Amino acid sequence: GAVVSQHPSWVICKSGTSVKIECRSLDFQATTMFWYRQFPKQSLMLMATSNEGSKATYEQGVEKDKFLINHASLTLSTLTVTSAHPEDSSFYICSARQPSGESSPLHFGNGTRLTVT
Amino acid sequence: LAKTTQPISMDSYEGQEVNITCSHNNIATNDYITWYQQFPSQGPRFIIQGYKTKVTNEVASLFIPADRKSSTLSLPRVSLSDTAVYYCLVGENNQGGKLIFGQGTELSVKP
Numbered sequence: 001g002a003v004v005s006q007h008p009s010w011v012i013c014k015s016g017t018s019v020k021i022e023c024r025s026l027d028f029q030a031t032t033m034f035w036y037r038q039f040p041k042q043s044l045m046l047m048a049t050s051n052e053g054s055k056a057t058y059e060q061g062v063e064k065d066k067f068l069i070n071h072a073s074l075t076l077s078t079l080t081v082t083s084a085h086p087e088d089s090s091f092y093i094c095s096a097r098q099p100s101g102e103s104s105p106l107h108f109g110n111g112t113r114l115t116v117t
Numbered sequence: 118l119a120k121t122t123q124p125i126s127m128d129s130y131e132g133q134e135v136n137i138t139c140s141h142n143n144i145a146t147n148d149y150i151t152w153y154q155q156f157p158s159q160g161p162r163f164i165i166q167g168y169k170t171k172v173t174n175e176v177a178s179l180f181i182p183a184d185r186k187s188s189t190l191s192l193p194r195v196s197l198s199d200t201a202v203y204y205c206l207v208g209e210n211n212q213g214g215k216l217i218f219g220q221g222t223e224l225s226v227k228p
Contacts, residue, residue, distance in 0.1 A: 006160075032213045043204070044161070044218040051213075093160045097212050105151050106216055108160035 003028065004096050006109030013084055013116055021079045021112045023050075023094030029074035030096035034106070035067075038091040050077040050094075084116040121205045121219040128225050135192045137222050139205030142186045148207045150181060150188045151216070155202045164203075165190065166210075200226045 005024045013019050023033055031052045036044040048069055049057040056069035066088075068080040081088050093111040097104045122140040129135045141150070149168050153161035165172055167179045167188070178191040192199060204221040208214050 004160075030212065034215055036218075043220050046215060046217055049213070049215055091158065095160075097210070097214075099212055104210055104212075105163045105166050106214075107163060108153075111158065111160045113158065 003098060003107045004094060004109040006094055006112055008112060009110060010113040011115070013114070015085055015116055016083055018080055018082045019084055019114060021081075021092055021094075021114075023077045023079070023096070023109055025075045025096045025098075028096075028098045030077075030099075031074065033071060033077040033094055033096045035069065035077075035079050036093045036095065036108075038093060038111075044093060047079075052077075081114065084114070086116045089114055089116045120217075121207060123203075123205055123219060123222045125220060126223045126225070128227065129195055130227050131196055132194050135195050135199075135224060135226075137190045137192075137203055137205075137224070138187060139190070140187045141205070141207045144185050144207050145209075147209050149210045150179065150185070151206050151208075152177070152179065152188075152190045153204045153206065154199075155204065155221070161204060195224075195226045197226050197228060200224060 007022045033050040035047045037047050038044045046059050047062045050069045050071040052071045058064045071077040091111050095106045095108040097106050151166040152164045154164050155161045165177045165179045169181050172179045180189040202221040202223050206216045208216045
């Protein structure tokens, strides 16, 4: 079964508004979560690493003031796209690992399709 | 972080075995090799993971040579529903270990 849950699965918003996407780890605590973005016909691009209780670490070229990440609890990270514009329309995916031994793979949520009109 | 190289696309027919090879020449000692499957508009789904030699689960096998600079995902007897993009990733497996995606392999299974 799913171990990482995302909400909403899709959202449409008007240009200039902000949108919040939630990522929850189910039945385990995740001190770290990862946010990816995927444009059509392209691979996933890592945006940032979300750290519980501290600031997120952003990849080069990702605007931290544009994509606000809050990891307020050990099971929830949120990504807020602020002042969204049509070019922010994309598929946003979060991921986390279950803490167990050596080989714990990264599990992904089902993604959030954002459309900015 | 190790960079991976895979074929961009592959074609197969139902019932065939499909082998997708990934090169990761700069793999580090602590890196694991993980393969994911992605369908359109869905998040990647974990298929299999290994560190060395051979790993097998109910859906696939993963072959890793001794030098670990490449790996091969083997899908036995594919069906139409296996049409998807397959990604090979290498990286550390601790909670903070981030994974960088390469371009992936688009597998098309035909009847």
